Amino acid sequence: MTSNEIIIDVKGLNKWYGDFHVLKNIDLEVRKGERIVICGPSGSGKSTLIRCMNRLERHQKGTIIVDGTELTGSLKGLEKIRREVGMVFQDFNLFPHMTVLENLALAPIWVRKLPRREAEEKAMYYLDRVHIAEQSGKYPGQLSGGQQQRVAIARALCMSPNVLLFDEPTSALDPEMIKEVLDVMISLAEEHMTMVCVTHEMGFARTVADRIVFMDSGEIVEQNIPEVFFSNPQYDRTKAFLSQILHH
Amino acid sequence: MNTSKLREQLPAILTQVLLVGAILYVALQLFHNTQANLEARNIASGFRFLSVEGGLPINDSLLAYSPADTYGRAFTIGILNTLFVSALSIMLATILGVLVGVARVSSNWLVARLAAVYVEVLRNVPLLLTLFFCYSTLLAFLPSPRKSLAPFGGIFINNRGVFIPRPLFQEGIGWVFLALGAAIVASVVLVRVSKRMRDETGNAPPSGWISLGLILGLPAAVYFFTGQPLEFDAPVLSGFNFKGGMILRPEFTALLIGLVMYTAAFIGENVRSGIQSVDKGQLEAAKALGLKSGVIMRKVILPQTLRVCIPTTTNDYTSLVKNSSLAVAIGYPDMVSIGGTIIGQNDQAIEVIGMWMAVYLSINLIVSLVMNWLNAKVQLVER
């Protein structure tokens, strides 16, 4: 169930790339257990927004508070936040020189200081969870795109994060592999893992999301529960976007 | 059946026979000419000259040598000098090259620009010019022996070279070396045990620092304990020069500095393109997992960089060995220097050049084999 505890609190967030104002006055609250989908046309700043949440991008104005810690330049706070926030990338970004098992065990060993055996047991557990345990000894270059992305999700899960950020996780996949990744994401959502997903997969949004946030040109245009969002969009921009996206 | 196949292959076979035949004919002609020329100029043939007393003065030698030694020994000293300066240069150039490469991609604008200037200047000027320049500046700006620079510890720097006290080992020095050996063994064991501890419990003592302390501290402690069994033959100014001690001559120093700086520029470019070839996403994923930057460098970025760098760096190493032959131009007695002097004395160019080629090709082969083995070991496993 969605609790009332706010796990990510974004207030008045502004970001510039040089002189280009890419995020304008973003206010967003993510509660524990919520599943949020962020959508919008390309260039709207949605990827930038979630990348600000674990400080892969730096904001110049406004505050982001994750799990009680404010994101500033401070290193200590940053390390704490990155332990609690997991991220899944569009390009998977698995480490090609390590096996699948080593990819998963790396951070638990070096960041959470787990003994190797414990880390590897945890890794096998999550590999099993994403139905890919038999590939544990393989290298990423030997796996298909869908398999790699599932490994990437398992890698993020191994750190037992409180929030999972997804940056267009299926956009780089061949169509026949999208379903296997979405199934994993849906099963995570059903266990009420707090998730913030940037995605174009509206079927996933309809099934699982507690809230859909629509962004355009760097600001949040509207956000609503799926039922209302899809049937009764408030703004013309939203309507135009939906008509484009839902015609596939 | 057979005849048609033969007819198909006839032009190819003919070409090869003609080519090989032409080469053999030319070779025979050359051989004939050479015989005639050697006789006409009264030049000896064969390698008997290697056991003849040479009378060559050589200033830098790793082994004991006097002008009364044979040409063969002189040439061997030359080979050793080539190997010594090449090996030392490879080590130093790699260290400097990695620093330059990392500096090139530094987020510090000033450092990155400086490294870029360094690379562009050294790569676009001939190595020989750099060597002459180093040699000239060393000689021009260093004082005469009477006015030597004396930074510390009995070291004297002047235009004859760098004079260092020669260590004379006394009784009891064996213990110090034993202690060093023990410290090294202990460090290796410590690193292994530490790794095992991290695997078991997740925490481990800082094995790197402890090892360093052991290797430096234990021999030092034993040294003082056994009454400091080390004396120095210090260089002493007598007349116009120094006597005693060891000397690093300007020729050697200039060659070393020139080779190292030149090769480091090329290695730096390799390292830079290696680092830049690692996908940006790797860094992001590692950061997102909460890994610290030291761990990221060691476990994610550098392994992938090395894989890309090794083939081109192999080239740079073999080039360095070949470039060491420029020693002949500034008077360092490497293999080419000494060989050139021998040719000047007895005109047996064919034998000497043959020996050069044999040695260089062997060194090349060994370096390539080692690096290829290294390369194969670090390849990524793919579908």
Added chain:
Amino acid sequence: MSSQVKKFIPSPSSPPPIAARGVVHGLRTNLFSNLFNSVLTVLVVLLMIKTVPPLVDWAFTHAVWSGGPEMCDGSGACWAFVIDKARIMLIGTYPMEQAWRPLAASILFAGVVAATVSGRCKKRTLTTAWPVFFVAALWLIGGGAGLSEVDQSMWGGLMLSLGLATIGILFSVPFGILLALGRQSRMVGVSSVCVGFIELVRGVPLITILFMASVMMPLFLPVNLQINNLLRVQVGIILFSSAYIAEVVRGGLQAVSSGQLDAAKALGLSRWMITLLVVLPQALRYVLPALIGRCIALFKDTSLVIIVGLLDFLGMTKAASQDQLWLGHDVEGYVFCAVIYWCICFGMSRYGRSLEKRGPQTN
């Protein structure tokens, strides 16, 4: 079931806060982003403060630009030495009254180079222009057929360096291509000869090849046929360079996709036609930047001829600095030499990089 849809009015963009742009921000991110970087920046600036002003002092403020050796007192650079020796360094001991001939040759050279670099000339024009220039330059500098002969022993300086390099490139590129093709040949006899040559030459330093050319070649030739030293050294340089060019071209040949071969074979072209018309042009286009790199290396390598007794640009500079009147100023000579070498090599590498950027679609 849609109710009224509102028009969305986007918020205006505002400029970034002062702290996020401008000079201070630039300094903070680029030079002082963290403690380590700040310390580095301070160290580097200190180093520069200590070294740059004395250098500028030596090179410009206290430098002597004209006059004789007595004017140079050692507190500054003696550029007068360079100016006095400039002619020797540039054209060697070429007779003074004929100096217009190398000058004319260099103007022609500049013209052909400009035409090549601009990329606007057809390939056919260039392939005739270069050999014509080569013949014309040889006539201008060497003499014969109307001009007085100037013996090759008087050729030297930068003119010699450029000559050795240009002729080296002109001959080693075709020879290297032949070697590369031969290495790929299915005829074992041909390929093993080519591989043997390439690996042998690439495994030894240029100095040994120069020694071979200079000292060994006279022994190989018949007693009554002797070639002058310059020609022997030039041949050595050509052979040396062609082995390296062969390796570069081999990379290009391997980069041409097999689909190209398939298509050409399907069209019924013979093997020689395929190689000449389809494979080779593409291979060369792929490796043009690397070839330029090889040319730069060749130009730098010509400086080694001092070891076999030819006085090229570097050689002349060194020889000039031994002049009794001007002792102790070799550093100025080397600096001048380095600046010229750097300009030429950097220019060539810039050209190579611009070719890389232009991509494999032009000549």
